[in-house]
Amino acid sequence: MNAAWLPPMALSTSLLAAVVIFALPENAWRWRTGVNLGAALVKLTLVVLLGYRVVEGHRDTFRFPVVEGIDFVLRADALGMMFAGLSSLLWLCTTLYAIGYLEGSPNRKRFFGFFSLCVGSTLGIALAGNLFTFLIFYEMLTLSTYPLVVHRGTPKALDAGRVYLRYTLAGGTVLLLGVVLLYSLAGEHSFALEGSGLEVFLPDYRGLLLLIFALLVGGLAVKAAMVPVHGWLPRAMVAPAPVSALLHAVAVVKAGAFGILRVVYDVFGIELSVELGMTTVLAVAASITIVYGSLRALAQEELKSRLAFSTISQVSYIVLGISLFGPFGTIAALTHLLHQGLMKVTLFFCAGNYAEELGIHRIDELNGAGRRMPLTSLAFTVGALGMIGLPPVAGFITKWYLGMGAVQAGMPWVIVVLVAVSMLNAMYFLPILYRLWFRLGPAHGHGAWPEERRLGHMETSAWLLWPMVATALLSLGAGLFAAMPFSPLGWATAVALGDYLP
Amino acid sequence: MSMRFGLVESSQMVLPLTYPALWVALCLPCLLGVLGAWLRPQRTWPILLAGLPLVASGIVLLMIVEQYGLQRWQLEWGKLTVQLRLNGLSVLLLLLTQGLGLVAALYTPGELRHADPAQRSLERWLWPLLGILISSLSLIWVAADLLTLYVALELMGLSAVAMLLLPGKVEALVAGIRYLLLALVGSLMYLLGVALILGHWDRLDLAGLVQVVEAGPVAWTAAALLGAGLALKAALFPLHAWLAPVHGNAWVPVSALHAALVIKASLFILLQLWSVLIPDSIFAAQLVAWLGVIAIFWGGGLAWRAVELKSLVAYSTVAQMGYLMVVFPLLLGPGISASVQVLAWQGFWLYLVGHALAKAAMFLAAGNLILATGKTSLQGLVGASRQLPLSLLAFGVASVSLIGLPPSAGFTAKWLLLRAMVMQAQWAWVAALLLGTLLSAAYVFRVFRYSFVETSPHYAFRALPPWLDGLALGLALASLLLGLFAYGPLNLLQGDR
Known part of the structure; x- marks a missing residue:
């Protein structure tokens, strides 16, 4: 039985929420909060339902023709549900956080309206059933993020917005060209097909296939912030913390990484990608990005910039996992899609809390903050240890599987990269933890916080605190209970063994 | 190509229902325009009510075309024969024109209310001009002979110029007069082209011309003359310089209609005529x-x-x-x-x-x-x-x-x-x-x-x-x-x- 209404309904929750929010007046705070949270909960429920139906073996599909031979397709499959689940769960957390974060600031209607549109676009990307539909939502994501990047309206924010558009629109154009070429070569191509169907073109059109692969992945790499097209991401950190948290750590960069997953697994197929020799290129590009991002992170003095460069580095683990073309590499890539999202959101929430409660933006201002804000600092510690890859936090699993995948794929040099980068991760995260817990600071009577505000009864406002605690617990839980059937690892393994064995 | 424009000889009978719908679509805008000049509507709902029958006629024509395919009419007044045809393309453009015309009319009271009183002395004339513009555009989409096309094109061009002049500002006058002169030059070239075709092939109906036109210096010259004239009216590069000053001083709904439809109509005619005259160039x-x-x-x-x-x-x-x-x-x-x-x-x-x-x-x-x-x-x-x-x-x-x-x-x-x-x-x-x-x-x-x-x-x-x-x-x-x-x-x- 095909429940065709389910995917469009899940999609329309956030789109409708955006419309309603735009229609509400600026000062209707309660209504807006209600609509936001209600839509987030409804959507989470629908996505869980969709996921359940995918486990049951259904592939709910909704389609209608746009022009002759090209359909708009929304389709729930196992891979898409991973991304959909991640974005819906984190939408709920981030909405709660954003309500607290933006309290009393202007233009909240605009913010939440576009925020909902963004999340709707992410879900569309997750559910897109062919490249045409994917492209539609991919560009929608670009456009709806722009107002969030320039939200503050300062010259710096406006410049960041301009750079962001330059990169993403250029990337989108490259992607468009690739998709048009692919459609012209092979016609409509659904993600649902078994095997790629493109092998038949290999003898005659090898060069064209290579070009298409390069255009598609090149266009997607812009959003995935791979070196050398990563320049927009650190600049976009001028946006408010919830935007950095959800969009730049999760939605936008993950949309790029998810797109690369789709292209390699569902458009070309892993065998054809290996045959074309593109996986090695991807592995090298991902490794360069991983190392470069970590090195740059080491040099940052601002907390958010350090996290941004760390994102650049971490997202490419997903690409690296893809390029190892074995079950372990695939599992690593899929798991990291979820784990990195959880951990990075936590870290950005913490950074936002330090900035809101104590006015801290630079790393050297963090001395002794663990005493003043123990829960925030604990959450930060969990996230940071996860990023370094220490068990039992979720990040460990990725690195373990990546290593196994590298051995399996016969690319031992990847292990060297992994070890080196873990060292680098430790080098840029451990000093922060040291400052948080072991250095004496204003909380011990030495100096003063840059700009202290007492936002709540606890260490900070409850709106800011609890979403962060939740995501920290989830990152911890995803690592501790990785062996359970519906953990990220369990789901990724099912996806990898079910669909993607080369 | 010309077949796609519905320029084929067909012996198909015209459905009787199509005549009233066609006449409503072509004439009602003018009538409503006159009514508007007399009543000067200040609110939107009378405009909306008046526009509904117009859009209804378009929808009826759409349903007819969907159901029965291409429609052709031949109207004769003495020696003068007017050929009209309606296919999927023209009915779509007709509906677009009616919809945009209605929106522009709905916008007009709001625009006038906020306009500088000094510029409102001629506002009464906006309504009939708008009516003529919509009527002539509708005629352009359905006309299938060169003479009707010329009449409709002239009507459209002149009413557009007049609408742009209405605010009465000096800049608007300068830009508008320049536009008028260029439009007249364009018309002149169009007429020369038509004269050439009439002299050589002795017929003006497009469907008939498709049959007799053969490539050669006459077709090329005619196509060049018609093309240049229409390109000037359509503001195709490099003949676009008049466009921006005209819009800078016009009333908003006039600009909207002009950019959306008026220049497109010239492009439509251009492509249509070239598909008849030089399909293989x-x-x-x-x-x-x-x-x-x-x-x-x-x-x-x-x-x-x-x-x-x-x-x-x-x-x-x-x-x-x-x-x-x-x-x-x-x-x-x-x-x-x-x-x-x-x-x-x-x-x-x-x-x-x-x-x-x-x-x-x-x-x-x-x-x-x-x-x-x-x-x-x-x-x-x-x-x-x-x-x-x-x-x-x-x-x-x-x-x-x-x-x-x-x-x-x-x-x-x-x-x-x-x-x-x-x-x-x-x-x-x-x-x-x-x-x-x-x-x-x-x-x-x-x-x-x-x-x-x-x-x-x-x-x-x-x-x-x-x-x-x-x-x-x-x-x-x-x-x-x-x-x-x-x-x-x-x-x-x-x-x-």
Whole structure:
């Protein structure tokens, strides 16, 4: 039985929420909060339902023709549900956080309206059933993020917005060209097909296939912030913390990484990608990005910039996992899609809390903050240890599987990269933890916080605190209970063994 | 090609029901215009009520065409024969004209209410001129002989010039008179072309001409004369210089109709006549295409540097017409495979319709922004995102279609065109289309960059009635949704209908 209404309904929750929010007046705070949270909960429920139906073996599909031979397709499959689940769960957390974060600031209607549109676009990307539909939502994501990047309206924010558009629109154009070429070569191509169907073109059109692969992945790499097209991401950190948290750590960069997953697994197929020799290129590009991002992170003095460069580095683990073309590499890539999202959101929430409660933006201002804000600092510690890859936090699993995948794929040099980068991760995260817990600071009577505000009864406002605690617990839980059937690892393994064995 | 325009001899009987619908569609706008001059409506609901029968006639004609295919009429007055035909394309354009005309009429009271009283002395005349404009546009879409086309083209051009002159400002007069002179030159060239055709082949009906025209110096000369005259009226590069000054001083609904429909009508006639006269020409189509490539970048560059909001929108029209010009070699010429031609044909009209909706929406939104801020420059928009979110949203949605980002009619059309170009291996035009997209994004986002500025003092903004924004947003959304739901309209465009 095909429940065709389910995917469009899940999609329309956030789109409708955006419309309603735009229609509400600026000062209707309660209504807006209600609509936001209600839509987030409804959507989470629908996505869980969709996921359940995918486990049951259904592939709910909704389609209608746009022009002759090209359909708009929304389709729930196992891979898409991973991304959909991640974005819906984190939408709920981030909405709660954003309500607290933006309290009393202007233009909240605009913010939440576009925020909902963004999340709707992410879900569309997750559910897109062919490249045409994917492209539609991919560009929608670009456009709806722009107002969030320039939200503050300062010259710096406006410049960041301009750079962001330059990169993403250029990337989108490259992607468009690739998709048009692919459609012209092979016609409509659904993600649902078994095997790629493109092998038949290999003898005659090898060069064209290579070009298409390069255009598609090149266009997607812009959003995935791979070196050398990563320049927009650190600049976009001028946006408010919830935007950095959800969009730049999760939605936008993950949309790029998810797109690369789709292209390699569902458009070309892993065998054809290996045959074309593109996986090695991807592995090298991902490794360069991983190392470069970590090195740059080491040099940052601002907390958010350090996290941004760390994102650049971490997202490419997903690409690296893809390029190892074995079950372990695939599992690593899929798991990291979820784990990195959880951990990075936590870290950005913490950074936002330090900035809101104590006015801290630079790393050297963090001395002794663990005493003043123990829960925030604990959450930060969990996230940071996860990023370094220490068990039992979720990040460990990725690195373990990546290593196994590298051995399996016969690319031992990847292990060297992994070890080196873990060292680098430790080098840029451990000093922060040291400052948080072991250095004496204003909380011990030495100096003063840059700009202290007492936002709540606890260490900070409850709106800011609890979403962060939740995501920290989830990152911890995803690592501790990785062996359970519906953990990220369990789901990724099912996806990898079910669909993607080369 | 000419078959796609419905220019075929057919012995099919005309359904009796079609006559009243056709007469309503052609004559009612004029009558309503006269009524408007007499009553001078200040509210929107009488306009809406009066417009409903008009749109109903269009819908009836649409249903007839969907059901029974191509319709042809032959009206005779003494020695004069008027040939009319209605196929999927013309009925779509007819509906577009009626819809946009109605929106412009609905917008007019709001515009006049806020206009400078000194400029309102002639406002009474706006209504009949609007009526004549809609009638003549409708006639252009259905006319199938050169004489009727000429009459309709003249009526349209003169009423458009008169409407642009109405505000009575000196700049408007200067720009309008220049436009009038150029339009007359264009008409003269058109007439010369018609005279040549009449002298050589002794007939003016297009369907008949398709049968008798053979390639040769006469056809080429006639095509060149007609082409130059119409290109001047359509503001095709490099004959576009009159366009921006005209828009700078006109009333908003007039600008919207002009950019959306008037210049498109000349392009429509141009493509139609060339498909009759020079269906296999390589050189002419190539020339137009290369001029189009230059237009994309020239117009885009001018829009990028524009200081005034309205001239930004107007220059963007020059660039957007360039995209349509680039398609010419995929429509005209020998050796174009049928599949490429279908894609190009669909893409061309979808782009034209999408652009008409988006550009009208953009003019209305720009008009709202100017009315509310009281400033005509881009600089004047500083801080507008806080005060005028709806106007900006309408502008934004319209620009999505204009840039050609998904999901919008502009995107779907570009997709079709890109596929046609890739199949024909025309890489230069693929590059022009893609780079042009980036350029249009660059100039459109300048507007938003100003509007998001928060650090400057806030100006006092005038409150606008919400339906002004509603009209702009409605048009913009129509252009957006057309991209997703293009299947039905595109099916209607196939020549066999």
